[in-house]
Each structure stands twice: as C-alpha cells, then as structure tokens.
Amino acid sequence: xRALVVFALLAAATAVAEAYPQYQLASxxxxxxxxxxxxxxxxxxxxxxxxxxxxxxxxxxxxxLHGALELPGWLELGGDARLAAGMVDNGKVSGAAYPMQAxxxxxxxxxxxxxxxxGGVRRPNEDTGIASAFWSREHYVMWQQAPGExxxxxxxxxxxxxxxxxxxxxxxxxxxxxxxxxxxxxxxxASVEYVARAFEVHATGFVHDPIATAWxxxxxxxxxxxxxxxxxxxxxxxxxxxSASDQQVAYGGITGKLYLPGPDVLLQGEGExxxxxxxxxxxxxxxxxxxxxxxxxxxxxxxxxVGHYQADTRVAGLYRDAVDVNVHWFETSHLEWxxxxxLELLEHGAGTNGGYALIQxxxxx
Amino acid sequence: xxxxxxxxxxxxGSAIRRRQRRARAAASGVPTIVLAALIAAAGCGSDGDSRPxxxxxIALEVLAPTCGMAQCHSTVTRLEGLAFDTxxxxxxxxxxxxxxxxxxxxxxxxxxxxxxxxxxxALLHAWVDAGKPGL
Numbered sequence: 001x002r003a004l005v006v007f008a009l010l011a012a013a014t015a016v017a018e019a020y021p022q023y024q025l026a027s028x029x030x031x032x033x034x035x036x037x038x039x040x041x042x043x044x045x046x047x048x049x050x051x052x053x054x055x056x057x058x059x060x061x062x063x064x065l066h067g068a069l070e071l072p073g074w075l076e077l078g079g080d081a082r083l084a085a086g087m088v089d090n091g092k093v094s095g096a097a098y099p100m101q102a103x104x105x106x107x108x109x110x111x112x113x114x115x116x117x118x119g120g121v122r123r124p125n126e127d128t129g130i131a132s133a134f135w136s137r138e139h140y141v142m143w144q145q146a147p148g149e150x151x152x153x154x155x156x157x158x159x160x161x162x163x164x165x166x167x168x169x170x171x172x173x174x175x176x177x178x179x180x181x182x183x184x185x186x187x188x189x190a191s192v193e194y195v196a197r198a199f200e201v202h203a204t205g206f207v208h209d210p211i212a213t214a215w216x217x218x219x220x221x222x223x224x225x226x227x228x229x230x231x232x233x234x235x236x237x238x239x240x241x242x243s244a245s246d247q248q249v250a251y252g253g254i255t256g257k258l259y260l261p262g263p264d265v266l267l268q269g270e271g272e273x274x275x276x277x278x279x280x281x282x283x284x285x286x287x288x289x290x291x292x293x294x295x296x297x298x299x300x301x302x303x304x305x306v307g308h309y310q311a312d313t314r315v316a317g318l319y320r321d322a323v324d325v326n327v328h329w330f331e332t333s334h335l336e337w338x339x340x341x342x343l344e345l346l347e348h349g350a351g352t353n354g355g356y357a358l359i360q361x362x363x364x365x
Numbered sequence: 366x367x368x369x370x371x372x373x374x375x376x377x378g379s380a381i382r383r384r385q386r387r388a389r390a391a392a393s394g395v396p397t398i399v400l401a402a403l404i405a406a407a408g409c410g411s412d413g414d415s416r417p418x419x420x421x422x423i424a425l426e427v428l429a430p431t432c433g434m435a436q437c438h439s440t441v442t443r444l445e446g447l448a449f450d451t452x453x454x455x456x457x458x459x460x461x462x463x464x465x466x467x468x469x470x471x472x473x474x475x476x477x478x479x480x481x482x483x484x485x486x487a488l489l490h491a492w493v494d495a496g497k498p499g500l
Contacts, residue, residue, distance in 0.1 A: 088477060088478055090473060090476060090477050090478060090479055090480050090481075091473040091480050092473050092474075094477065122436075122442075123436065123442050123444075124442070125440075125441065125442055125443050126442065126443045126444060126445070126446055127443045127446065177434070178430060182434060182435065183434065183435055183436055184435035184436070184441065212441075213439070213440040213441045214435065214441060215434070215435035215439070215441070215450070217450070217451060244451075245452075246421075246425065246451060246452040246453075247425050276425070276426065278421045278422070278425045278426070279421045280417055280419055280421055280422075281416065281417050281419070281421065281422050281426070283416070283426055311426070311430065311482070311485075312416065312426065314414075314415050314416065315413070315414045315415070315416060315484055316413065317484060318414075318482055318484045318485070320480075320482065344479060344480065346480055346482055346483070351480070351482065351483055352473075352480035352481075352483070353480065354478075354479050354480040356478070
C-alpha cells in the first residue's frame, strides 16, 4: 500500500522534460538557442540537437529515432520517456520505483506559423478511470516573427505553462513546487514573448483548464523579464497572479544567473514571495533556491543546490531547507542517467529530516 | 491569550517535541551542522502559531500545498479517492475521513515524499479538537 502511494506521489515528481537552464549562459544564451519553444522544453532545434550530441559521452545521431525516419521540413517529432527508482525518506525510509513520463511531441508549420501538440500518459484519475490517463499537456499555435531564428517576437495561444521563474526539469525545486510553477502548471492562455541576446520578456494571460482538472485553478497572468548583463550574467524580475474561486495567489520574485568562466560554473538563483489570500486569512511565504552547475568530461553534469521554503512568515519555525545534488550523465545523444538526491531539514535539522536518492533514466526519442 | 490559542500552542509544542525526538533519533549521523552552515537562512523563533484554526486555512494553507499537488491527492488523480487541492475537495474528504487523514500523518505514512511540518500537524489536531470549525 505504502509503496503504491510512494509510486503515485512521485510518479510525476520530476516527470516532465523541460529545459535544462543549466546550459544557459554557459553555452547558449537563450532557451531558443536549443528549443523550439521560447520558454524552453519539448522539441529541440538543430542547434539543440547538436548540443545534445556534443554534450554526450558517446554522441550519436541526435535526430528523432536516430534519424531513421526522414521527416518533411514542415514536421518535427520528438518524445521523452522517464523511469526512476530509489529510496525516499519522510522520516521513514521506503523504496520506490515508477514510470515518470511517456510523451510524444509534434510540431508542424510553415512561414512562421506552427501548431505544437504533445500527447502522452499520466497517472489516471481514480474516479474517472483509465481514459483520463491519456492527455495532452501542451497544445498551442505559435507565430514567430523570424522563422528559424532564435530571436524576435513569439506569440502563442493554447495550452502551455505560463512563463515564470527558473524552469528546471526537476519540478521538485522549491521555487517550482511551492513557487507557482509546479508539475502540470499548464493552463489555457495567450502569450507575447520577445527573445533577444540582450533581454527577453514573456507576458502571459491565462485561464484555468475548463475541461480537464489541472494544478492551476485560477485565472490570471504571468510576467518574466530578463536582462543580460554582459556575456555571463543575467537578472530577471518575475510576477504571477492567479485568482480562483477559493483563493487568490500573487507571486513575485527575482532571478539571477552568473557564469564563472574560470571554474566553469553556472550559478542560478531565484527568490520569491508568495502572498495567498483566502477567506479570513492572508499568508506570506518566502522561497529561495540557489543552484551551481558544472559540466565535466564524459558527458557528466553536476548540480549542487540549496533551497529554503518558509510557508508562512507569521509562524516561527515553519520552514524547511534542502540540499539537492544531481549528477546527470548524458551517455548518448538520447540517453540520460540521473542520480538525484535531496536532504531536507525542518527547522535546520531540529525537526524531522527527510530526503530521497533516486536513479532516473531518461530516453529522448 | 485566548483559550483556543493556548490550546493550540500547547498541542503545537507537544507535537513538535514528539517529532523532534523521533527526528533526532532518526537523523543521527546526518551532518546537520555542515548543512545548517550551508543553508543559513531564516532563524528559529518561538513555537507560536498565529494562524486562524479554520477549515479554509487547514485546506488551502496546510493540506493543498502538502498533499494536494497535481500528481498526488488532487482532483487530477484522486489517489485513494482523496483530493485536497480545492476547498470543495478537502471538505468532501474531511467530512468523513478526517480521523484517517490524521492517523496516516501521525504515523508518518503520509506524506511519503517529504516530512510534514510539526506546526502543520499541530494545527490539524487543533482544528479537529476544536470541532472542525468551518467544515
């Protein structure tokens, strides 16, 4: 029973392949340097495929199905599958093994217009049955001012995650889990995004999914504006507001990125305030996450991060800290192994401690 | 201090002490000093908890962020038939399952991926002991 619940709870805890912002500034300066989407994640560009090949221990043909399928120029296909197994500690240690992601991505278009759709499976709703396991997390139409280029104006409409904050593949990062961009944070919306080497701005208006249940229950907007300070640093301001029938939540924060060429380390940090208004109460939370990343030889990438989350500033002691260590090994252009670990301390270790150590395998089609 | 707050503070302190004893026993060998130095962030204070002991606070400030993530006990998945990500979903569960919810939290079966904060556990107990106001 417990194993089943662990399975279910963590089945998607890091389940959706998003961007690897660890590459930003260290190699490609914008998400669009490697991804079709102006917010990163999903299908890779030609350059992204080349980076996948060049970063791997044994780079092979990075194209869809290793290039076995010749696709017309107007069509792009991709996919991601992830599995994980390991140990989880919430005060008691237990084992866990589970599927995490199985998704196909497709994008078709020409002359700057495109339709992007992904489809896959997730854990079904236990009340509605197996049919709910099949879904499309993202589907949107996009117009790109400069087709094939990494810069310019992008306009999107459809179902996608409002662009906000650092967008790690690991959704368990405190700033994502508690900070307004957790797993399945997609909503229906429209965005206008401008991406350039000097700065980028993403403005999104959204409404919650009226058909399928989703994490986002509110309607609102999100804004992310990042300015590059030279070649190796960036500073961003971010905000998001969502109003649902039972609560209103406002998020605001600052993101910073700094690449240190000497030690070849990329630092990324995000600090957020969360203001939640419900009937009879208002609460303010504080979230911080700082991540240091270094690439090594043989396709190895190491992240070391610290996180802090104070759910309610009125309650002394209601906070937790985490130390995350992730070791990525890009064995081939398609195959990634990830050791992801967390040590979590409540009240600096005065409360219950927890954590996890999981081996994850990620195959990109 | 009002009697409700005194009751909450007493329960909060008691629950925290119980959890801390268990945690210290379980965490022997963990290099907490090094980690604490690394992540020196917010400071500790008293165990006082000024949050209102109401259903809305329990549902949206305690259970939703802890148990009601999309992949967990949410209206997306309804694991074990339970959902905590909205007021309506939590109300449905807590009307009949509040004791079961407390049990699995107290024995640390839930949440399985991360420890629940003792302050939140104490607030849950206080709310149930107060007759589940607002439900």
